[in-house]
Amino acid sequence: MSALDRPHVPRFAHGSRVPGWDAEVDLDKDPAVIPNAETTPVPEELRREIEASMAQYPDRHSAVLPALHAAQQLHGWLSPEAIDEVAAVMQVTPAYLTSVSTFYDMLETEPEPKGHHDIYVCTNISCSLRGADDFYEAMIAAAAEHPEVHVRSFECLGACDIAPMASVDGEYVGPLEDEDAGRIVADLDAGRPVLEAKQLRYRKCADPGVAEEASQFGPDEEHE
Amino acid sequence: MKLLFDRIDEPGLNTLEVYERRGGYQPLRKALEMAPEEALDQINESGIRGRGGAGFRMGQKAGFLPRGDMDKYLVCNADESEPGTFKDRELMQKNPHQLIEGIVIASWAAEIDQAFIYIRGEYSHQADILEAALAEAYEAGYIGERILGSPHTQSLVLQRGAGAYICGEETGLLDSLEGKRGNPRLKPPFPAIEGLYGGPTLINNVETLSTVPHIIRMGGKEYAKIGTESSTGTKVVSVSGDVRRPGNYEIALGIPSRELIYDLAGGPPEGREVKFWFPGGSSAPVLTNDDLDVPYDFDSMAKAGSMLGSGAIIVVDDSHSVLEVAQKLAKFYAHESCGKCVPCREGTNWTVKMLGRIESGEATPMDLDIMAGVQEQIIGHCLCVLGDAMAMPIGSMIEKFRDELEAEIETRRQRFGAGELEDVIPIGVADEQAGPLPVH
Numbered sequence: 001m002s003a004l005d006r007p008h009v010p011r012f013a014h015g016s017r018v019p020g021w022d023a024e025v026d027l028d029k030d031p032a033v034i035p036n037a038e039t040t041p042v043p044e045e046l047r048r049e050i051e052a053s054m055a056q057y058p059d060r061h062s063a064v065l066p067a068l069h070a071a072q073q074l075h076g077w078l079s080p081e082a083i084d085e086v087a088a089v090m091q092v093t094p095a096y097l098t099s100v101s102t103f104y105d106m107l108e109t110e111p112e113p114k115g116h117h118d119i120y121v122c123t124n125i126s127c128s129l130r131g132a133d134d135f136y137e138a139m140i141a142a143a144a145e146h147p148e149v150h151v152r153s154f155e156c157l158g159a160c161d162i163a164p165m166a167s168v169d170g171e172y173v174g175p176l177e178d179e180d181a182g183r184i185v186a187d188l189d190a191g192r193p194v195l196e197a198k199q200l201r202y203r204k205c206a207d208p209g210v211a212e213e214a215s216q217f218g219p220d221e222e223h224e
Numbered sequence: 225m226k227l228l229f230d231r232i233d234e235p236g237l238n239t240l241e242v243y244e245r246r247g248g249y250q251p252l253r254k255a256l257e258m259a260p261e262e263a264l265d266q267i268n269e270s271g272i273r274g275r276g277g278a279g280f281r282m283g284q285k286a287g288f289l290p291r292g293d294m295d296k297y298l299v300c301n302a303d304e305s306e307p308g309t310f311k312d313r314e315l316m317q318k319n320p321h322q323l324i325e326g327i328v329i330a331s332w333a334a335e336i337d338q339a340f341i342y343i344r345g346e347y348s349h350q351a352d353i354l355e356a357a358l359a360e361a362y363e364a365g366y367i368g369e370r371i372l373g374s375p376h377t378q379s380l381v382l383q384r385g386a387g388a389y390i391c392g393e394e395t396g397l398l399d400s401l402e403g404k405r406g407n408p409r410l411k412p413p414f415p416a417i418e419g420l421y422g423g424p425t426l427i428n429n430v431e432t433l434s435t436v437p438h439i440i441r442m443g444g445k446e447y448a449k450i451g452t453e454s455s456t457g458t459k460v461v462s463v464s465g466d467v468r469r470p471g472n473y474e475i476a477l478g479i480p481s482r483e484l485i486y487d488l489a490g491g492p493p494e495g496r497e498v499k500f501w502f503p504g505g506s507s508a509p510v511l512t513n514d515d516l517d518v519p520y521d522f523d524s525m526a527k528a529g530s531m532l533g534s535g536a537i538i539v540v541d542d543s544h545s546v547l548e549v550a551q552k553l554a555k556f557y558a559h560e561s562c563g564k565c566v567p568c569r570e571g572t573n574w575t576v577k578m579l580g581r582i583e584s585g586e587a588t589p590m591d592l593d594i595m596a597g598v599q600e601q602i603i604g605h606c607l608c609v610l611g612d613a614m615a616m617p618i619g620s621m622i623e624k625f626r627d628e629l630e631a632e633i634e635t636r637r638q639r640f641g642a643g644e645l646e647d648v649i650p651i652g653v654a655d656e657q658a659g660p661l662p663v664h
Contacts, residue, residue, distance in 0.1 A: 056381050057381065058295070058338070058421055059402065059403075059421055061402060061403035061404075062383070062401060062402055062403045063403065064403030064404075065383065065384065065385065065386055065400065065403065066383070066384065068386070069345075069384060069386065099405060100403070100404065100405055103388060103405040103406065103562075104345075104385070104386035104387050104388050104406075105386070105387030105388060106345045106346070106386040106387035107386050107387075120346070123552075124307045124506075124552065124556055125307050125308065125465070125506055125538055125549060125552050125553060125556075126307065126308050126464040126465045126470075126538055128552055129465045129466055129538075129540060129544060129549075130465075130466075154346075155305070155307070155389060155556060155559065155560065156305060156306070156307035156308070156309075156506075156556075157346050158304050158305065158309065158310045158312075158313050158344070158346065158347065159310055159313065160307075160308055160309075160310055160462065160464030160465070160470060160536075160538070161310055161462070161464060161470045161471045161472065162470075163464060163465075163470065167346060170346075170348040170349065171349070172349070200349075201317070201349055204233050205229060205232050205233050205314065205318075205471065205472060206469055206470070206471020206472060206473065206489075207226075207229055207471065207472060207473045207474055207488070208488070209226050209229070209474070210226060210229050210230075210231065210232055210233060210474075
């Protein structure tokens, strides 16, 4: 096939068919090397946590996920500074940490304001069969005026017994109705436990052989 | 009969005090009085098959590990992410010591001195509970140096994942535990020979390991009397979707599936019927209303053309279309494909696009053949079974609900104005008209 009859493929200005894949890359710059452990400022608590984590494993690289979790906890997201700090303590390249952090859904590589709230709405099969897609819409609408509340749909969170459900800052709540979306935002605003009557941690086992009263929620009896 | 779920809602069961009062850690004492080989024999005699998905005999797998003095590892797979599965979550949250005890006994039986629990990052509440239980167990001397005065010494570390379905695949999990992106590895070598840090590694699911104390307590032979001959023991089954009482139920393997779906989980809502169901998580080929009397055990499910998988039943009633469920499923696997193997990366993506064509009214019945062909190209052609996990259920939906999908294609074509199907030539006829392929 000659160059002339090659089908026309629309491309972006930078010559790629993928938008902005290399927008942040300055190819004239040398790649970042392992930061100097002595001259890179690292918050003392973070350093201690990462070092303790590294000591638990036969190979220090195993501490990458715990270290990234800790840095994200401290900074709100994995900013270039956060990555540098972890890299300095663990003595790996920032590129290595970036490659790992972009693989995992819970590690944030985009800017997040400090003190933000994460709401993961499960939209996988079991939840969507029970109306998760409608709840997701309702949740987005309820959080529209609250920039600190981040709503995203998430893969199966392993709580199909309370479908449709969501994880609010790690707290599992369900089964949810559309009206619960507003209550979640209100609870977060007020700094209360979120939908306490619907928290998974209080749910009893559904198996009738285990207890007489199955599927009852505590601690608030009026919600039963 | 309840083993794993025995009085599981008892307040404080997650603490050492209550667990010990109920006879906890006695099986560990019993196991440590045996030689490792004897403990392994008990596990072998129990016939227990892995509860994570593959259903491989645990005793046999542990037996693959080389004996002798070397760095060997045990990894507990607590990265429960198979859609529809939530049994490990309840086991870890309510009875963490049962799991810890199982890990220590299994480590002794396979002569392992370093163990890890890899729990999915989303289970932060369960991870906190496990961490507290681990601290108690270390303090009481159930983990650590010369456990209970025996020659057995071992460590146990809890690692939290960060949100990636593929890390539930055993070799992806190992890479993640080594601090890498969780890409699956080429097998063989299998982890039992070359796993974590290149050492022999025994990987088992939470439920499998939680059963080990009961096997030691009852004796392997006694345990094997529960269930059927080739599927021994009890199984915690997660039932979800269109049922009235979704939840975890512990059953003896081999009971009719109908009993699980209707008697225990309450069946579909008033006025609805079961249309189809996944017997073993979303990656199992679907079964229909006609298969409700298939016994719930490993071999019967395989014979019915599906699998027990992770032991999670998702029920879909007749208010939902096959297309809707297929799209959810395909999008999930396309999102979670790690991208390492072409058949999976491309196959999941194209399946999403082809299902999208049906939805937008651009598809023809020929697309179903192409889609079925794509599924066949995925199965068995990748490093791990993530691609198969989409291909098997999608393939079974096309096979079992072809009429519905064809009707869907036709009505959507009409609705979106794509015209009648007169111009479309079925595949076989098209081949005939085109004649033989040119030979060069």
